[in-house]
Amino acid sequence: MAHEPGPHTLDAEAVRTWSSLALAALGRAREDIDAINVYPVADADTGTNLYLTAESADRALTEAFAAPPAHVTDGTAGTPSLSEAVRAYAHGALIGARGNSGTILAQLLRGVADVLGAEPAGRDAGPLLASALSKAAEEAYEAVAHPVEGTMLTVAGAAARAAAAAGAAAGAAAATAADVARAAYEGARAALAETPGQLAALGRAGVVDAGGCGLVAVLGALWQALSGQEPEAEPARGRAVPGPRDDRPCAEELGGPAYEVVYLLEAGEEAVGELRATLDGLGDSLVVVGGDSLWNVHVHVDDPGAAVEAGVVAGRPYRIRITHFGDERRLARAPRVQRAVVAVVQGEGLAGLCGEAGATAVLARPGEPPAVPVLLDAIRRAHAREVVLLPGAADLRAAAAAAAEQARADGVRVAVIPTRSAVQGLAALAVHDPDGSFDEDVVAMTAAAGATRYGELAVAERQSFTSAGICQAGDVLGLIDGDVAVIGAGLPETAEAVLARMLGSGGELVTLVLGPEVPDALAARLEAYVQHGHLAVDTVTYRGGRYSAPLLIGVE
Incomplete structure (x- = not known):
């Protein structure tokens, strides 16, 4: 009013x-x-x-x-x-x-x-x-x-x-x-x-x-x-x-960090003082504001994971946003682009992949899905007349739809593609055509996401009943399309069992997204497993970064 x-x-x-x-x-x-x-x-x-x-x-x-x-x-x-x-x-x-x-x-x-x-x-x-x-x-x-x-x-x-x-x-x-x-x-x-x-x-x-x-x-x-x-x-x-x-070119215009990292932080003043020193050594444009145990942290860095990790050491970071400036950032002048993609992901590695593909990433933490205002802010920050929103999780569809509705009231054309996993989002981004018609682009991205089966490995925190039987705390759970399909004792064996089931109905490309503590040896083992049993199937591997699941699997 x-x-x-x-x-x-x-x-x-x-x-x-x-x-x-x-x-x-x-x-x-x-x-x-x-x-x-x-x-x-x-x-x-x-x-x-x-x-x-x-x-x-x-x-x-x-x-x-x-x-x-x-x-x-x-x-x-x-x-x-x-x-x-x-x-x-x-x-x-x-x-x-x-x-x-x-x-x-x-x-x-x-x-x-x-x-x-x-x-x-x-x-x-x-x-x-x-x-x-x-x-x-x-x-x-x-x-x-x-x-x-x-x-x-x-x-x-x-x-x-x-x-x-x-x-x-x-x-x-x-x-x-x-x-x-x-x-x-x-x-x-x-x-x-x-x-x-x-x-x-x-x-x-x-x-x-x-x-x-x-x-x-x-x-x-x-x-x-x-x-x-x-x-x-x-x-x-x-x-x-x-x-x-x-x-002559200005020093400020020659290069510079590739990412903007912003988050709210709950921490004491002493810890924030140490955080300032750490972030100052990682990048530039450092601004830390606030007080009374609540701070807003802003910095430009080349290693967004290190910037977030510094916040974890200092206290509790949340509402984390990582934005990739892009190769053309120094030439940007137009107040709006025609079309943009906004993707919600867990893990700064996935956020970096989305940024490289030209998307605006919203970084979520496990158990802390972004609310409607955060999604609406990301749509607005994309600065586009048309926006494709990839929520990346089934429980975000309602929030994504609400944010899209509010953005439409601002005159932005928004389409929500109901991706339920980051690997479906990556598949959609792979066919994204910013120069084609909006409707055709949305249809192609929706089809690519829908044609991608998704799996995830997680560790059970307690005994519980699942669709695959009773699991105990510490068991490795293999989920396919959101349901527990395999209960195993180890990550490699469970991952292979999940892959066997997912590839049983065919596939052309396997995408593996490794969590922060998963060794590269697991990726090599799974790649060999796929190649041994499915010669025509290609495999690509990425690092998800902090907060990502131990392993995500996509089969297209």
């Missing part, structure tokens, strides 16, 4: 209006900001990342207004306090932060919440807001491993200095919150215009910083919420800010 702009005092309603206006402003500017995204990776998604982060923050704030506030003890509805509202707003941004820019925005909002959430008695609103914006910039700089000037951080710092000056220069009459918000907005606009001269990648492209452009929109919304005055339309569109160009 949209809320009418102010003027407002600095209260919970002002935060709600700010959130609504900021989301609308980022929605209008999203594609323009995506188009000028050249740093740190030219992958044309900064506007989208900021919008999705603001959307998550707005959703959390809406829930805070719908729930009985903490200060109301009889359970009746009521308006939350400023502290409750601003903390909900910051928390929503933290759990939904996307990309470099969204993660920094989340930390900026946390800094604001750290000051406004304290609600010091008798404090004038203008100086209070100035302190909040200063704290926000300070925390954002601290969250980034290697701050670079000419970026969103520079814009945030300039806004904070302008706000502090306005808050201290009011004389006998204290500055209003609207006065401070306007000064921050104007300071941010001036700093944004200077970014092409501060960062070589921007100067070479002739654009302002994309993240800074989004922050200006957010600060403009804050001023509008507090004053009732609508900011002028921002002129930063495409190459709107000309600057001297250097034909």
Whole structure:
């Protein structure tokens, strides 16, 4: 629900209006900001990342207004306090932060919440807001491993200095919150215009910083919420800010890590400090934001498994997202592609395979299937007019259908192919034709997935009844098409028994996906087994990575 702009005092309603206006402003500017995204990776998604982060923050704030506030003890509805509202707003941004820019925005909002959430008695609103914006910039700089000037951080710092000056220069009459918000907005606009001269990648492209452009929109919304005055339309569109160009390639544009890894992490501050040092040695664009045992971790690396493993050492990582930038990431400029594939998989190795095939991977953990908002976010991040969604598990079909329905409301054409295993997803990706018609592509991918029988080996955790009889804890279970078909004592023997049954009805290609602790010798043994009994059948082997099953088998 949209809320009418102010003027407002600095209260919970002002935060709600700010959130609504900021989301609308980022929605209008999203594609323009995506188009000028050249740093740190030219992958044309900064506007989208900021919008999705603001959307998550707005959703959390809406829930805070719908729930009985903490200060109301009889359970009746009521308006939350400023502290409750601003903390909900910051928390929503933290759990939904996307990309470099969204993660920094989340930390900026946390800094604001750290000051406004304290609600010091008798404090004038203008100086209070100035302190909040200063704290926000300070925390954002601290969250980034290697701050670079000419970026969103520079814009945030300039806004904070302008706000502090306005808050201290009011004389006998204290500055209003609207006065401070306007000064921050104007300071941010001036700093944004200077970014092409501060960062070589921007100067070479002739654009302002994309993240800074989004922050200006957010600060403009804050001023509008507090004053009732609508900011002028921002002129930063495409190459709107000309600057001297250097034909030599920038260092930032030469190579770089291949993957973006993002996850939420439950861990203590000491463990997070060690995690920062580990991740800093693995890649770049490291941003770790949060506090109070909940953190959002963002890093660009070549080894996504190591980045996730570092999170496991530090605490409990979840909502893990691994995105492959692709060979053309430095050339990406179009805000939308025609068609994309989104695949849900368990294991960063499988996520890497999907990325190499051009798909956006959603990394799931055993027992923690991604919810509808996570799938919807992945569809949106794919940045396509048409999306093929591969849920990869039978229990995800309902969530996939719900996410697809919501995405269709945004104007995206979505088809869900009911894959029940990662190997069916790999078979579908193998025939994916992004240049063909959407309907023909979906039909071909559906047929390939449906023609792939899938098997899985797992270890029984306790005694139980199965379709193949009673198993004991520690037994190896061989599942075919979701049902237990074989109960064995060892992995190799059980795998061979499963393969014998699956190949009994024929096949042309066997796909083996090995879990993290399965030795290469097992793959060699199974390949020899297939070759010995089925000379016309080819075998391919992949590593699934952490969280993948001990063994997945696909027979096409």
